[in-house]
Amino acid sequence: MFNWLGKTYRQILDNMPDGVYVVDPGQRIQYWNRAAESLTGISADNATGRAFTEAGIKYEDEKGNPVQNFEYPAALCLQEKGPVGRNFHLITKDNGKIPVEENASPLYVKGKMEGVIVVVRDISHSIQAAELRMKNEKKERLIPICGWCKKIRSDENYWEQLETYLTKEGFGIFTHGMCPSCAEKIFEKKVYLESYQQICRAISASITLDEVLQLIVKNVVKVMNVKASLLRLLNRDTRQLELAAYYGLSKKYADKGPVKYDGSIDDALAGQTVSVYDIAEHQDSQYYKEAKEEGIRSILSIPLRFEKEVIGVLRMYTTEPVKYTEDDLKFITAIAEQGATAIVNARRFEKAVSREKEYLRAFEEITKAVGSTLHVNEVLNLIVKKIPQVMGLKGGSLRLLNRENKQLELAAYYGLSKKYADKGPVAYDASIDDAIAGKSVSVFEIAEHKDSKYYKEAQEEGIKSILSVPMRFQNEVTGVLRLYTDRPVRYNEEDLRFMEAIAEQTAIAIVNAKYFETALSREKEYLKVFQEVTKALSSTLHVSGVLDMIVRKIPEVMKLKAATIRLLDPTGKKLRLVAASGLSDKYLNRGPVDTEENIIEALNEKPVAIYDVTTDRRVRYQKEAAEEGIKSLLTLPIIARGKVLGILRLLTGEPRKFSQQEIDFAASLAEQSGIAIENATMYEKTKKEYDDMMQFVDGAFFEKE
Numbered sequence: 001m002f003n004w005l006g007k008t009y010r011q012i013l014d015n016m017p018d019g020v021y022v023v024d025p026g027q028r029i030q031y032w033n034r035a036a037e038s039l040t041g042i043s044a045d046n047a048t049g050r051a052f053t054e055a056g057i058k059y060e061d062e063k064g065n066p067v068q069n070f071e072y073p074a075a076l077c078l079q080e081k082g083p084v085g086r087n088f089h090l091i092t093k094d095n096g097k098i099p100v101e102e103n104a105s106p107l108y109v110k111g112k113m114e115g116v117i118v119v120v121r122d123i124s125h126s127i128q129a130a131e132l133r134m135k136n137e138k139k140e141r142l143i144p145i146c147g148w149c150k151k152i153r154s155d156e157n158y159w160e161q162l163e164t165y166l167t168k169e170g171f172g173i174f175t176h177g178m179c180p181s182c183a184e185k186i187f188e189k190k191v192y193l194e195s196y197q198q199i200c201r202a203i204s205a206s207i208t209l210d211e212v213l214q215l216i217v218k219n220v221v222k223v224m225n226v227k228a229s230l231l232r233l234l235n236r237d238t239r240q241l242e243l244a245a246y247y248g249l250s251k252k253y254a255d256k257g258p259v260k261y262d263g264s265i266d267d268a269l270a271g272q273t274v275s276v277y278d279i280a281e282h283q284d285s286q287y288y289k290e291a292k293e294e295g296i297r298s299i300l301s302i303p304l305r306f307e308k309e310v311i312g313v314l315r316m317y318t319t320e321p322v323k324y325t326e327d328d329l330k331f332i333t334a335i336a337e338q339g340a341t342a343i344v345n346a347r348r349f350e351k352a353v354s355r356e357k358e359y360l361r362a363f364e365e366i367t368k369a370v371g372s373t374l375h376v377n378e379v380l381n382l383i384v385k386k387i388p389q390v391m392g393l394k395g396g397s398l399r400l401l402n403r404e405n406k407q408l409e410l411a412a413y414y415g416l417s418k419k420y421a422d423k424g425p426v427a428y429d430a431s432i433d434d435a436i437a438g439k440s441v442s443v444f445e446i447a448e449h450k451d452s453k454y455y456k457e458a459q460e461e462g463i464k465s466i467l468s469v470p471m472r473f474q475n476e477v478t479g480v481l482r483l484y485t486d487r488p489v490r491y492n493e494e495d496l497r498f499m500e501a502i503a504e505q506t507a508i509a510i511v512n513a514k515y516f517e518t519a520l521s522r523e524k525e526y527l528k529v530f531q532e533v534t535k536a537l538s539s540t541l542h543v544s545g546v547l548d549m550i551v552r553k554i555p556e557v558m559k560l561k562a563a564t565i566r567l568l569d570p571t572g573k574k575l576r577l578v579a580a581s582g583l584s585d586k587y588l589n590r591g592p593v594d595t596e597e598n599i600i601e602a603l604n605e606k607p608v609a610i611y612d613v614t615t616d617r618r619v620r621y622q623k624e625a626a627e628e629g630i631k632s633l634l635t636l637p638i639i640a641r642g643k644v645l646g647i648l649r650l651l652t653g654e655p656r657k658f659s660q661q662e663i664d665f666a667a668s669l670a671e672q673s674g675i676a677i678e679n680a681t682m683y684e685k686t687k688k689e690y691d692d693m694m695q696f697v698d699g700a701f702f703e704k705e
Helices: 007-014 034-040 073-080 124-140 162-168 180-203 209-224 263-269 288-294 326-370 376-391 430-436 455-461 493-539 543-558 597-603 622-628 660-704
Strands: 019-023 029-032 058-060 084-091 097-109 112-122 228-235 240-247 274-276 298-306 309-318 395-402 407-414 441-443 465-473 476-485 562-568 575-581 608-610 632-640 643-652
Touching: 019 034, 034 112, 073 084, 073 097, 073 112, 097 124, 209 228, 209 240, 209 309, 209 326, 240 309, 298 326, 309 326, 376 395, 376 407, 376 476, 376 493, 407 476, 465 493, 476 493, 543 562, 543 575, 543 643, 543 660, 575 643, 597 608, 597 632, 597 643, 632 660, 643 660
Parallel strands: none
Antiparallel strands: 019 029, 019 112, 058 084, 084 097, 097 112, 228 240, 228 309, 274 298, 298 309, 395 407, 395 476, 441 465, 465 476, 562 575, 562 643, 608 632, 632 643
């Protein structure tokens, strides 16, 4: 099929400088010129008649990867039926490499594709010429390149990426790979990052201090592949490194004794990471013998830092001498700092929980104590005693606000000398003013307030810090609780909130105790008056005198303006005044009251309490009541043996809501009044009947005589 290859054409092809070979549709080589023999080292006899994939033709791409048979230009041209060209390295028979440009074109005979002609050109000289040209150009001009981002400024004054610039300049299309050195570094950093994340996740999974410490030493051993790890925390009071946690060590070695500040520990506490490369070279160290028995050869001491402050030391132990790289030390330092943060957070959490528990215990103890009595003096003394005892303070004092003279009067104190407690009235200094205004104020250092009134006395008493806390009840300040310490103390926000809660509980306890004593005193007074009235009723049958005593005594004991008693006339329709106190004649003679709504309700056996007589429609004489200075009114029925005899009215000069206790007391006196009236009425009726009978008997006797 290649009859056209006559002698002349064959001579032309054989003398061409480029390698030429022809492949038929079956991929067999039909022609192989001399230049092809020279380039590849494969003779025409060995190549002709064989498939080009079996003739020993080999190529590599620019990365050195072998080119597959189906990627050869001849194969691609047969498949695509069009020209194909590629640049790669030709592998010669003696394994040499020649950069070549290979182009394959289809051969058509009478419109039918009969094969492929391939031209292989050695481009070594072209590449060398291009490189030489570039070198010459570089010598002739300076290429501006950014020292930071490595971009190059083009001739058009645009800053371009290095790859973009070189591609535009004709140096080919770039791909990005990674050299072995960089790959190793990246892999190490990836391992470090994964290990760091692993440790961070582990130690952040707990907020309990003991668990955090154990997690740190355990994960350090796991991640760093060392024999053991140990963690010591710095006790700033004793300046000792105290054992906190260990892993991979025997208990005997871990508890070997206190760690003295050897060179590595000193440097670690100073914030430097120090590695003791070989323990055998430090035979003068205190625990050299124990370390040898434990099988330890290398020790690394890393400071645990939090906010530039060293809180302890993390130590790593290996069984063989180890040299740590700079990256190792950076990684270990990062782990140590993360561990320090976790330790501080766990400490803060446990401290907060412990403080909350202590606050709760103190609150329960104090409230239990003040709730155990309702006597005011006992409550006051318990408060000022219990709070300093529970809170570990020097003492306390409690002053109640006297609203009449605007003075803070001493009510109770504890832990203070009588001389200091009785030093004099407390003037409204800044702390007291703020406390009265409802603010908690801490005088941090009494020595800084030399201008205070009792500075000298406080110094003599040994007082360093004073906290004034307002006692509030229903948004009203009732007094001030003051707490004293014999050392400077800074109260944080939680402390102040707790103190405020205690002060409010104290205020409630004091108010309750006052209410109790007031109620108890009132009950005693009520009982005394009731006994007096009962005694008077039982000692006389003159009702008017007893009723006068009732209207006089009730205002005294109930703090009223006035009281009146009105009884129904024999018709049961009209009320007549029989006793009154505290009211003017003008008001008493203001007119009939039978039709007043409050009286009608009382006559129907319903007590009526009116808060404002000047506006309540149940009061008829509102204007007269206002002129008389009457504000509130309580109207009660007087009942005896189920029959309403009249009403008892109690009047106040101030607006007042009558309590049930007051209503019950007044009702009981009204009931006694009814009984007295009924008894007197029965007595008068019986006496009249007796007198009538005696008169009848006397008349009959005289007639008989």
